[in-house]
Amino acid sequence: MYDFAYQKPSNVADAVKALGADPEAKALAGGQTFIPVLKQRLNKPTVIVDLSKLGLTGITVTATAVTIGGMTTHWDVAHSEAARKAIPGLVDLAGQIGDNQVRHRGTIGGSLANNDPSACYTSAVLALGATIKTDRRSIPADEFFAGMFTTVLEQGELITAVEFPIPEKSHYMKFRNPASRYAMVGVYVAKGPKGVRVAVTGAGQGGVFRHAAMEAALSANWSPDAVANIKTPPDDLNSDIHGSAEYRAHLIGVMAKRAVAAAG
Amino acid sequence: MPQVSLTVNGKTSTVEVEGRTLLVELLREKLGLTGTHVGCDTSQCGACVVHVNGASVKACTMLALQAEGAQVITIEGLAAADGTLHPMQEMFREHHALQCGFCTPGMVMSAIDLVQTHPQGITEDEIRHGLEGNLCRCTGYHNIVKAIAAAWPIMHGKQVPLAAE
Numbered sequence: 448m449y450d451f452a453y454q455k456p457s458n459v460a461d462a463v464k465a466l467g468a469d470p471e472a473k474a475l476a477g478g479q480t481f482i483p484v485l486k487q488r489l490n491k492p493t494v495i496v497d498l499s500k501l502g503l504t505g506i507t508v509t510a511t512a513v514t515i516g517g518m519t520t521h522w523d524v525a526h527s528e529a530a531r532k533a534i535p536g537l538v539d540l541a542g543q544i545g546d547n548q549v550r551h552r553g554t555i556g557g558s559l560a561n562n563d564p565s566a567c568y569t570s571a572v573l574a575l576g577a578t579i580k581t582d583r584r585s586i587p588a589d590e591f592f593a594g595m596f597t598t599v600l601e602q603g604e605l606i607t608a609v610e611f612p613i614p615e616k617s618h619y620m621k622f623r624n625p626a627s628r629y630a631m632v633g634v635y636v637a638k639g640p641k642g643v644r645v646a647v648t649g650a651g652q653g654g655v656f657r658h659a660a661m662e663a664a665l666s667a668n669w670s671p672d673a674v675a676n677i678k679t680p681p682d683d684l685n686s687d688i689h690g691s692a693e694y695r696a697h698l699i700g701v702m703a704k705r706a707v708a709a710a711g
Numbered sequence: 712m713p714q715v716s717l718t719v720n721g722k723t724s725t726v727e728v729e730g731r732t733l734l735v736e737l738l739r740e741k742l743g744l745t746g747t748h749v750g751c752d753t754s755q756c757g758a759c760v761v762h763v764n765g766a767s768v769k770a771c772t773m774l775a776l777q778a779e780g781a782q783v784i785t786i787e788g789l790a791a792a793d794g795t796l797h798p799m800q801e802m803f804r805e806h807h808a809l810q811c812g813f814c815t816p817g818m819v820m821s822a823i824d825l826v827q828t829h830p831q832g833i834t835e836d837e838i839r840h841g842l843e844g845n846l847c848r849c850t851g852y853h854n855i856v857k858a859i860a861a862a863w864p865i866m867h868g869k870q871v872p873l874a875a876e
């Protein structure tokens with residue numbers, strides 16, 4: 448690992464300033480992605496700005512929305528009773544990320560900023576039509592993701608919170624890679640204030656995407672059978688040592704069907 | 712060089728580190744606590760698990776500087792001063808839950824956290840899923856699962872520990 452300077456500012460303004468002052472400065476949240484990247488020398492930041500003292504943790508539930516602070520850990524989301532009552536699918540998703548040790552440190556803001564094509568939260572954000580709040584603006588989910596490992600966040604822009612509208616029903620079904628625990632394919636289905644939305648992670652070459660054919664079918668008839676026969680073309684899907692694009696295309700159908708069944 | 716102050720196994724230390732020093736490097740190389748192992752470069756194996764402020768974390772995936780002010784417990788901090796093993800260590804021994812022993816410190820630290828976070832009881836399924844962050848290439852896990860199930864009632868005061876040999 449290359450060496451770097453380390454800062455731990457105590458408010459968002461100072462963190463944004465430190466990150467803005469140096470194009471090679473990088474934010475550090477739970478470190479569950481970024482530290483492995485540093486160990487592999489895939490990144491050479493001059494300064495690391497630790498976000499842990501910015502007061503960005505916590506979960507607020509109102510009648511219409513669940514808002515999760517950007518530095519809230521997967522563990523805390525997975526164990527929030529209030530969030531579970533409002534959006535059980537989202538809380539279950541958080542409990543399936545990685546393992547206990549990863550969940551103790553990894554955060555929602557870090558996961559979304561990273562936009563790993565196999566990450567879990569990206570699918571919930573897209574399917575539930577969440578809003579990403581940053582230090583300078585609010586970004587709708589449909590505009591946030593910009594291809595794998597890329598988002599519309601500017602250099603030094605920090606995710607401060609994520610606001611999820613409460614759906615009528617929703618569920619996440621994941622087929623995990625047994626070694627890495629990431630999603631080989633994950634499908635989040637939701638029926639709520641933003642209509643019926645289906646988001647697929649783990650499969651797309653461009654990262655998380657909405658599945659228009661499944662959304663249309665489920666809008667007409669919310670049932671597992673409605674998606675059972677929808678074929679996903681493998682053309683834009685990932686092939687790797689873990690599975691071919693055709694295999695992933697098939698898994699999308701299976702996961703979607705199970706997700707709708709579990710959502711009820 | 713930056714400094715970090717933290718409490719490890721009840722003892723407070725202030726240590727000079729680099730920005731890039733990992734918590735596991737601080738423990739092993741600066742404090743000489745080599746019970747915490749490093750088994751991978753990818754944050755997947757769990758050989759390095761320690762408790763930071765009560766939660767199990769991978770010490771290879773945390774900067775030493777992130778542990779400023781933290782309470783850290785490592786495998787060396789479990790046994791009593793007179794050498795009496797922690798019930799989890801005792802059950803690992805009793806149920807032969809290790810072979811080469813490389814994964815064991817991390818397994819024990821994860822297992823203690825798992826039992827502590829299941830005060831109402833724990834199923835075999837919950838134990839197996841709870842060990843997802845810890846890889847063992849020797850045992851096949853069965854005896855580890857048995858040891859954890861046996862440690863649960865002792866740690867929750869529902870059964871007296873076995874008499875020391």
Ligand SMILES: Cc1cc2nc3c(=O)[nH]c(=O)nc-3n(C[C@H](O)[C@H](O)[C@H](O)COP(=O)(O)OP(=O)(O)OC[C@H]3O[C@@H](n4cnc5c(N)ncnc54)[C@H](O)[C@@H]3O)c2cc1C
Pocket residue numbers: 473474475476477478479480481482498517518543544545546549552553554555556557558560561563565566567568600604605606607627628629630753754755
């Ligand atoms: C063994 C293992 C298994 C895993 N399995 C899964 C899985 O099944 N599903 C899954 O979804 N993820 C998985 N992960 C990844 C995990 O969820 C990470 O926590 C997450 O991807 C990154 O979050 P972090 O808080 O650790 O961020 P960091 O690693 O600290 O940061 C990641 C990136 O985001 C930037 N960043 C961090 N916070 C912010 C912010 N608030 N605003 C702007 N930029 C920010 C950083 O600069 C960095 O570039 C796994 C990780 C490991 C090690």
Ligand code: FES
Pocket residue numbers: 748749750751752753754755756757758759760769770771772
């Ligand atoms: S050494 Fe493998 S997870 Fe830490």
Ligand code: FES
Pocket residue numbers: 808809810811812813814815846847848849850
């Ligand atoms: S006992 Fe050898 S790796 Fe677990």
